[in-house]
Amino acid sequence: MKTPHFLRALSSRNYRLYFGGQCVSLLGNWMTTTASLWLVYQLSSNPVYVGLIGFANQIPVLLLAPFAGVWIDRANRLRVMQVTQFLSMVQSAALAILTLTGHITVARLVGLCLFQGFISGFDWPARQALTFDLVEDKSHLENVIALNSITFNFARLIGPAIAGFVIASFGPGACFAIDALSFLAVLGALLLLRMTPRPPRATDSHPLADLREGVRYAWSVPAIRTTLLMVPVISLVGFVHTILGPVFARDVFFGDARLLGFLMAATGAGAVLAGLFLTMRSPDTPLARVIPAGAVLGGSGLVLFGASPWLPLALVSLMAAGAGGVLVMASSNSLLQTLVPDDKRGRVMGLFTMGQGLYPVGSLLVGFATAAVGPRIAVAACGAICLASAAIYRRNYGAPAKTSSPSVSSVK
Numbered sequence: 001m002k003t004p005h006f007l008r009a010l011s012s013r014n015y016r017l018y019f020g021g022q023c024v025s026l027l028g029n030w031m032t033t034t035a036s037l038w039l040v041y042q043l044s045s046n047p048v049y050v051g052l053i054g055f056a057n058q059i060p061v062l063l064l065a066p067f068a069g070v071w072i073d074r075a076n077r078l079r080v081m082q083v084t085q086f087l088s089m090v091q092s093a094a095l096a097i098l099t100l101t102g103h104i105t106v107a108r109l110v111g112l113c114l115f116q117g118f119i120s121g122f123d124w125p126a127r128q129a130l131t132f133d134l135v136e137d138k139s140h141l142e143n144v145i146a147l148n149s150i151t152f153n154f155a156r157l158i159g160p161a162i163a164g165f166v167i168a169s170f171g172p173g174a175c176f177a178i179d180a181l182s183f184l185a186v187l188g189a190l191l192l193l194r195m196t197p198r199p200p201r202a203t204d205s206h207p208l209a210d211l212r213e214g215v216r217y218a219w220s221v222p223a224i225r226t227t228l229l230m231v232p233v234i235s236l237v238g239f240v241h242t243i244l245g246p247v248f249a250r251d252v253f254f255g256d257a258r259l260l261g262f263l264m265a266a267t268g269a270g271a272v273l274a275g276l277f278l279t280m281r282s283p284d285t286p287l288a289r290v291i292p293a294g295a296v297l298g299g300s301g302l303v304l305f306g307a308s309p310w311l312p313l314a315l316v317s318l319m320a321a322g323a324g325g326v327l328v329m330a331s332s333n334s335l336l337q338t339l340v341p342d343d344k345r346g347r348v349m350g351l352f353t354m355g356q357g358l359y360p361v362g363s364l365l366v367g368f369a370t371a372a373v374g375p376r377i378a379v380a381a382c383g384a385i386c387l388a389s390a391a392i393y394r395r396n397y398g399a400p401a402k403t404s405s406p407s408v409s410s411v412k
Contacts, residue, residue, distance in 0.1 A: 007279075009143040012135040014193050021189030022151050025085075028175075028182030030159025032092060034245075034264060035172035036113065038163075038257050039099070041246040043106050047375070051367020054243045056113040057120070058359050064121030069129075069350015070210045072122075073343065077130040082190050084123035089183035091116045092176050099173030124356070128349035132337060133195060142334045143279060149330040150275035160268065164261025214347025223288065224339055224348065226397045227332045230291060231355035233389045234328045236362040237382035238298050241305060241321055242267060243363045247375045253311050263318060270301075270319030274326035278334075288397050290331040295390035298324020302383025306376045324386070329356070 009015050036057075040049050072080060095112055098104040135144055163175050218224045241248075242264060249260035274294070281290070301320030308314040333352065340348040362382075369378040 007143075007147070009135055009140040009147055012137070012140065014195065015134040015140075015144060017189040017192050018134055019147065019151065021186035022148070023155070024185035025182045026152055026155035027159045027162075028092070028179030030155045030264075030268075031163040031166065031175040032095070032179040033242075034160040034163035034257075034261060035167055035175035036095075036109065037243070037246050038167055038260060039104070039172040040106060040109055041250070043104075043109075047244070047247050047370045048367040049106060049110075050246055051243055051363045051365070051370075052110060053113055054359065054363025055361065055367075056110045057117050058356075058363075059361070060114065060117035060121045061124060061356065062354055062358060062361070064118065065125050065350045065353035066211055066215075066347070067207070067350075068122045069125045069214065069347040069353070070207045071346075072126050072129050072350070073210070073346035077126050077133065077346075078190065078193060078195050080122060080126040081130060082187065084119050084126065085183055085187050085190065087119045088116060088123070089180055089187070091119065092180035092183065096173055096176035096180055099171070099176055104173075124353040125346060125350040128333065128337075128353060129346045132342065132345060134193075141337055145330055145334045145337065146275055146278035146281075149278065149326055150272055152271075154268065154272050154275075158265070158268070160264030161261040164256075164258040167257040211347065214344055215351065217344055218348050218351055221339060223397065224336060226393060227291065227335055228348075228351055228355055229396075230295070230328065230389060230393050231332050231352060232358040234295060234298070234325065234386060235356045235358040236365075237385045238295070238302070238321075238325050238328065239359055240362055240366040240382045241302060241318060241379055243366060244370060244375050244379060247370060248314070252375060253314070262315070266315040266318040267322035270322030270324075271326040273319070274323035275330065278327070278330055287331045287335045291328050291335070292390040292393045292397075294324045294327025294331065295386050295393065296324070297327065298322075299383040299386030299390065300324075302386060303380045304383075306378070306380030306383065321383075 010019065036053055037050055040053050041047075043049075091112055095104075095109070098108055098112075131144055131148070132141065135141065166174050166178070218228055245260050245263050249255045249257075249263055253259060278290075298321050301317045301322075301324060305314055305317035305321060308317055336348060336352055337345075366378050366382065369381070
């Protein structure tokens, strides 16, 4: 039976295995994300600590990703992912044990989130670089990235909603336990992959020289440079609504963990719709147009969410914010994967991951901003920054670099 065009990447055995494992594991990941945010707010009643959880989870990514990218260009990407996924399972199991036995504290929760951040600093660049190796037909690469986005965000749609009911019925510790078990699916899939070994890369140069070479290359190509500058802006301010979910659920709309689940699920619903759009996107629509359009959609959603006095309007706004974020990040990923040569893939995707790593800085800043001016103004201000970034991207995309280099004027 012929694979439908929008699922064409699933014709590859390796990607089918990876896709199936991710569908299970990511569901558990989003349950843990929701449970962690709810638990820290329950323990502290302080929005600063809510922001601190996001900060601890991902600040190591910002610091480690560029150096991890250099290593990944030299290492076995599949083996790196197997190790990082096993360590993530251990982290979730530790969260479950401490919470279920009543020994969890804010300090321990933050510490374990920081440990997960160090794991992610290596896992994320390896995952991005491995994407290229998962399909034999490289024309399916953009479909792989779109399906990965759908998988991630479909889990974001369902996982928080399930987590809300599990937390209300059994407590957050049950979510952590489910997440730990879910890693068995992705570890099994990774062990079953049949990957063609990549030719060994010369390692006589110093790692810092390799890193400088990767940065110099990324800066020299206008499409790569502009996209890598856009990603950190959206990471910094485009996803703050996910961190402030507990604050809006409990203090703005006067709900409980179930409402938090619905708020996060609304974001996931918009993200899934964006992913479906990307799988069916016409080649005549350049990614260079999709990226700023996503920033406009996401920024408008955040402004409306911050101003909305009604829950139904807030849910629609979150759908727009979720869709916009995915359009920017998945399209940026696709554009970069299409442009970069394989010998520099780990380093460029490490820079991309570093840009994503500004999310925890945004989490911490929005926590302080919320404490100072309230959640509505904080979220709306972040939306306004997203709108401004779209205008800047449109103006600068394709602008020549200061150094002479090859240029890419349009990528489809």
